[in-house]
Amino acid sequence: MQQNVTLEARVPTATYRLQFNGDFRFCDAARLVPYLDALGVSDIYASPFLKARTGSMHGYDIVDHNRLNPELGSRDDFNAYCAMLQRHSMGQILDFVPNHMCVEGGENERWLDLLENGPSSAHGEFFDVDWSPVKKELTDKVLIPVLGDQYGTILENGELVLSFQEGAFFISYYEHRFPIIPKTYSPILTHRLHELERLFPPDHEAYRELLSIVTAIDHLPFYTERDTERVRERYREKEVIKRRLWTLCSENWPIKEFIDENVRIFNGEKGNPRSFDLLDGLLRQQVYRLAHWRTATDEINYRRFFDINALGAIRMETPRVFEETHRLVMELVSEGTVTGLRIDHADGLYDPTDYFRRLQRACFLETRLASLGGSAGETPETLRETILQMYDEMLEVSPQTMPFYIVGEKILMKNERLPEDWPIHGTTGYEFANAVTGLMVDTRNGREFDAMYARFIQERPNxxxxxxxxxxxxxxxxxxxxxxxxxxxxxxxxxxxxxxxxxxxxxxxxxxxxxxxxxxxxxxxxxxxxxxxxxxxxxxxxxxxxxxxxxxxxxxxxxxxxxxxxxxxxxxxxxxxxxxxxxxxxxxxxxxxxxxxxGLEDTAFYVFNRLVALNEVGGTPERFGLTMEAFHGQNIERARSTPFTMLATSTHDTKRSEDVRARISVLSEDPTFWHDCLMRWSRINRGHKVIVQGVKVPDRNEEYLLYQTIVGAWPAEEFTADGHGAFVDRVRQYMLKAMREAKVNTSWINPNPVHEEAVHHFVDAILRNVPTNGFLADLRRTLPPLVRCGMLNSLSQTLLKAASPGIPDFYQGTELWDFSLVDPDNRRPVDFDKRSVMLEGLRLAEQERGTLALARELLADMADGRVKLFLVWKTLCFRRDHRSLFEAGKYLPLEVQGERSDNVCAFERYNDGESVIAVAPRFFSRLGAVPAGGETWQDSRIVIPFESAGCAYRNIFTGKRVVTSPREGQTILPLADVLADFPVALLEAVREELPR
Known part of the structure; x- marks a missing residue:
């Protein structure tokens, strides 16, 4: 598929993912913009910032698509942040969630309306509810599996609480809130009515008003009513009833006291089961059926996001749902404050292809209207129709017309390609993350790892x-x-x-x-x-x-x-x-x-632990690494088909950060070394295992995963005063999640606290920071070369991401070393001030001492991460200055010859007289402590086709020039020269011949 990218689509040169939440707001992002601009980032890639459930740390639990999240700041704060972006000519890609909304907590007005009005709700078509489910008792009802125990137990514990607020009745279950159908108010209002008669004579105005309200309630159409006029009548009259009731209570305190007492009676008395009959009877009349959360397994009748009860799917295939959920987003597109979209979980949509087509069409309308000085809301319908007709005509000529930058979250399996009829620029880049990790894994050692893993866990997993x-x-x-x-x-x-x-x-x-x-x-x-x-x-x-x-x-x-x-x-x-x-x-x-x-990502990936660097979203752990030829092949295909797809190495969804995977990949280079570590550590730590029901805990597979986790997440620098304790806690939390996801000895549905506590005890014991801890001492002796090789791996994969076809994406904080594990570990706060100061220090140091001296200095002390920041800064700024070279440039794999030929991935990007060569080594444990100079690379060389000898290239990381030379009828660049001072190279063709 050759995409025809036309019109005004603003394509980023590099994106930077920011995770918005109550601890990182619009004002914080605004302060960050100058730093990201200086780093070379062209677009902020924002996590969802529409109104989410209160306290959300990720923004995917949206409750209102047409409001900004107030926890992130005001509209003025948002505008100031966007103005800062525009001041630096930066764009913003918004992570948009079209598949689902949060339906728990009582903040989703559309969902509350559905619970109050049932199948005839004005918002009924929004949610994917089966009103005629398999279980007939749920006909015209929606099962809400939110209770922590059986319904009867929760009811008689007094945990379901009826309340009266501003003329309406509600049921509360802790933070959850459910409306009572106005049609069913009568049992509450008429309970003990004879006692009210003692206070008021029959002709008293307040008493007559109460009876009149009850009569009006009895005449309300039922929630199963489908006739349009009757539905309108119910909507109109139920609100009138609420207002009348609240006015009555406000003006007549005895009436208010009477209703409050009835509410107290309905709420029952703990220890007296019969006292809850009234509330039980009331709940049976509601649209919803509150149930134990476990019942969702078999009887839930609304579609969810995966198996998460709190996230109800919405029917985006319905035109009205599409229009109403995209109103604010289209406003932001029209303003130019959102210049691209990342679509979350496209596979959950009924018809993803149709959705993307409608989305591109809507974006085209907004951007074209904006260019004419108008907006959709104030533009004559005839002009709107003319613009949309223009788009439809272009679509007939070129079905892949894409006027707006859109990427879809799509996980591609082995040999799978993005559907050709999706009018988007690509994916969010999981496939690149797996490819570059696979490239760092030594494919030759797969069988040895199979045997070693099987021996250690004492079974042969498939x-x-x-x-x-x-x-x-x-x-x-x-x-x-x-x-x-x-x-x-x-x-x-x-x-x-x-x-x-x-x-x-x-x-x-x-x-x-x-x-x-x-x-x-x-x-x-x-x-x-x-x-x-x-x-x-x-x-x-x-x-x-x-x-x-x-x-x-x-x-x-x-x-x-x-x-x-x-x-x-x-x-x-x-x-x-x-x-x-x-x-x-x-x-x-x-x-x-x-x-x-x-089944795959969230379960199997936590069971098959042979080399967990390969257990990544979209990965194929059974395939031990990726050959150089396959990596080049993927890059060539991407350059041809989706040149503007995202390239990721870390995301909010990855199981491990890029630097953790880069370090664990080093283990693949020497199976004997890893086998010896496992045997030694297992022997040292066997005394810390606990016997649970006759079995040693952790089991062998959990122990194997634990050692890889410790090796991968161990910090590059020495622990701070509190750092060791924090690290132990992170490992404990990770192992808890990993065990529950694996669903072998415990699970989220059926936790096994005894097993979990035994594993936590093991973690605490083996990581206890005391002089007598032999494992910790051995770990500290063993890790330094692994840590160093992992950092060098990371530099190579960072360069490959920045130079390969596609748009490089950087997850927040990963411009320095980041040894995060799966969420929520990867959502820890990022010290952006530290990064900003470091970048400014690099800029000044380069001015004062020169690029070469700075590069050598950074390589001598890599632990603080400045060397990675330096590489990101230099590559992104170069890429931004030469965007046509990377966006439209051809991709040419380069042959590497000599004894170290398998240790280097090299390719050329060239376009319209410009050329750049990326050189990324791998398998560093074979290259010595400092992979530079003649001793390391000996006679290994890169073959430069279509060039003559004497052509100069400048390494942007050192400023030094290297010159092609002839050898055996070929033009070559000696790796000893290319990598003399820095472990990776990005060589810009100088295009001037030097004296020979």
């Missing part, structure tokens, strides 16, 4: 089998409700044909689970009655694997499922049934992604 079993586990215990719903849908389809109607619900559901468990990618993208060849292959593969694995199941069931997924309609399949088949396929596609994510 990653494909682990993934299959974990996907099945997720479907049974986390997403059973979704599977049951899809199984019933499939059963309904089977009933319409005489040849398939004998299939049982149970057999269809089991077969469906088998197909999903074998699905090789996150999802397919069928949205019309034509199935793409790519998707056909994935479906046929999954069905064939499921058939082979289940010889006892009728093959005809799998054939039926394949027919449906491939839309191979029968002669008897009518038009309406064909629509149902397609709808089933699209819902099936929305489910396979979450199952893959939970």
């Amino acid at each position: 990653f494909a089998e682990i993934t299959y079993l974990k996907k099945k586990q997720v479907m049974r215990f986390s997403m059973g409700g979704e599977i049951n719903t899809l199984g019933h849908y499939l059963n309904t389809l089977s009933e319409s044909n005489r040849h398939t109607r004998d299939f049982t619900l149970g057999s269809l559901t089991r077969a469906l689970m088998e197909v999903i468990a074998h699905f090789p990618v996150y999802r397919t993208y069928t949205a019309t009655r034509k199935v793409a060849d790519r998707d056909r292959q994935y479906i046929e593969y999954a069905v064939a694997k499921a058939k082979r694995r289940n010889p006892a199941m009728s093959e005809s069931i799998f054939t039926f499922i394949e027919d449906v997924l491939l839309l191979r309609f029968y002669d008897s399949t009518g038009g309406e049934e064909q629509k149902q088949w397609l709808d089933f396929v699209m819902k099936f596609q929305q489910l396979t992604g979450p199952v893959m994510a939970k």
Whole structure:
């Protein structure tokens, strides 16, 4: 696919991810802009900053798409921050969440309206609720699995509390808040009515008003009413009722006291179960059914983000939902304060292709109107239609027309490509993170690592089998409700044909689970009655694997499922049934992604621990590294198909930071060294294990993961006074999450506190900072060469990211060494003041002492991270000054010859007379303590095709020039010269021939 990138799309040269929350606000980002500009960053890549649940640390739990998050500052603060960006000619890419909203906590007004008005809610079409679910008792209701125990227990503990506020009644469960349907106010208002009669004569105005309100309540249309006029009547009259009731209470204190006492009575008396009957009866009449959170496994009837009950999916395929959720974003696009979008979890959408097309169309309208001096809200409809017609005409000529910079969060599996019909510039870069990590892993040692890992954990794991079993586990215990719903849908389809109607619900559901468990990618993208060849292959593969694995199941069931997924309609399949088949396929596609994510990333990746640097989002841990040829091949393909895709090495979603992976990758270079470490450490620490139910804890696999985690996350500098304790706590928290995600000895659903505490005890014991701790002493002796090689690895992967085809993205703080683990560890505060001072110090030092002297100084003391900051600064500024070279430049892999040829990745980027060569070494443990000069590189050299001898190149990291020379009929650059003073090189062609 050759993308036709046209029109006004503002493409960044480098992005920097900022995590906004209550501790990092718009004003903090504004102060950071000059530093990022000086660093060479062109665009801030902002985490979601729309209104999220109070206290959110990440912003993905949005409650209102059309408000800025007040915890981040005011609109004036936001405008000041955006003005600072514009002052520095910087753009802003917003991480936008179209798939889901937070539905817990009582802050989502749309969700509260749905809970008050049911299927006829004005916002009912926003949420993906099944109002006719498998469980008939939930018809026209929504199950809310939020309780910490069984409903009856919670009720009789008095944890569900009725309250009366401003004329309306609510149920509270700690921070959660649920509205009472006005139609059901009467039982509260009329309870003990005879006692009120003693206070007021029958003709008293306040008493008559109360009775009148009760009568009005009785005449309200029920929440299942679908007639438009009746629905409008209910909406109008229920608000009138609330106002009347509040006015009545405000003006008549006895009425208010009467209602408050009734509320107290309804709330029951702990220890008296019968006293809760009134509240129970009231709750049974509501749209929602409050339930123990575990019931979500089987009975939940609203689609979620993965298996997170708090995040309810929204129906972005509905035009009104799209328009209303994008109103503020389009306003920001029109203003130019948002110049790009990152779309979160595109695979969760009903039709991602259609969504991206509508999004590009909407952005085109806003940017074109802005160029004309108007906005969508104040522009005549005829002009809007003219502009949209213009876009549609361009789309007919070039389906890949992309007027706005958009990337999608899409995880591509092995050999999978981005769907060609998505009008976006690429992905968020997981595939590059895996490629560059794989390049740093020595593929030759895969079998030795297999054997060593198997010996240590005392079993021989098979990653494909682990993934299959974990996907099945997720479907049974986390997403059973979704599977049951899809199984019933499939059963309904089977009933319409005489040849398939004998299939049982149970057999269809089991077969469906088998197909999903074998699905090789996150999802397919069928949205019309034509199935793409790519998707056909994935479906046929999954069905064939499921058939082979289940010889006892009728093959005809799998054939039926394949027919449906491939839309191979029968002669008897009518038009309406064909629509149902397609709808089933699209819902099936929305489910396979979450199952893959939970089964693979969030479970299997914590079980198969052979070399955890490879266990990254979008990675293939069973493949031990990546060959140089494969890395170059991916770069060539990216330059051709998605030249503006993001290139990531760390993100908020990565399992480990780039520097942790870079260090762990070093272990692949010497299996014997790692084996000796494991044996020695295991022997030293075996006395700290605890026997739990006859088994030593941690188990061998947990211990193996723990050692890699300690090696990878150990700081480059000595611990501060409080640093050691903080490190131990981070490792404890990581191991807790890792164990629960693995779902072997404990889990989030069924925690095993005894096992978890035993592992924590082990961590504390082996990391106790006392002189007698032999493990800690051995660790401190062993780690220095690993730490140094890991830092050198990191420099190479940073250079490769900055020079490869695509847009380099930097996660906050990673311009210095960052040894973070999975979230929330990677959301710790970043010391930006320190980084800003360091950058200014580098700038002044270069002016005073020169580039070469500075480079040598930084290399001599790498622990403080300035050497990485220096590399980022020099490469990004060079890239910004030569953006056409990197955006449009061709990619040419360069051959490396000599004894160290396997130790270097080199390539050239060239365009319109400009040329630059990137040289990134790897496998540093074989290169000596300081990988520089003739002793290290001997006669190894880079072959420079299409050049003559005597051509000069300037290394931007040292300022030194190197000159091509002839050798055996080739033009070469000696690595001893290229890497004489710095471990990596970015060589700019000077284009002047020197005297020979």
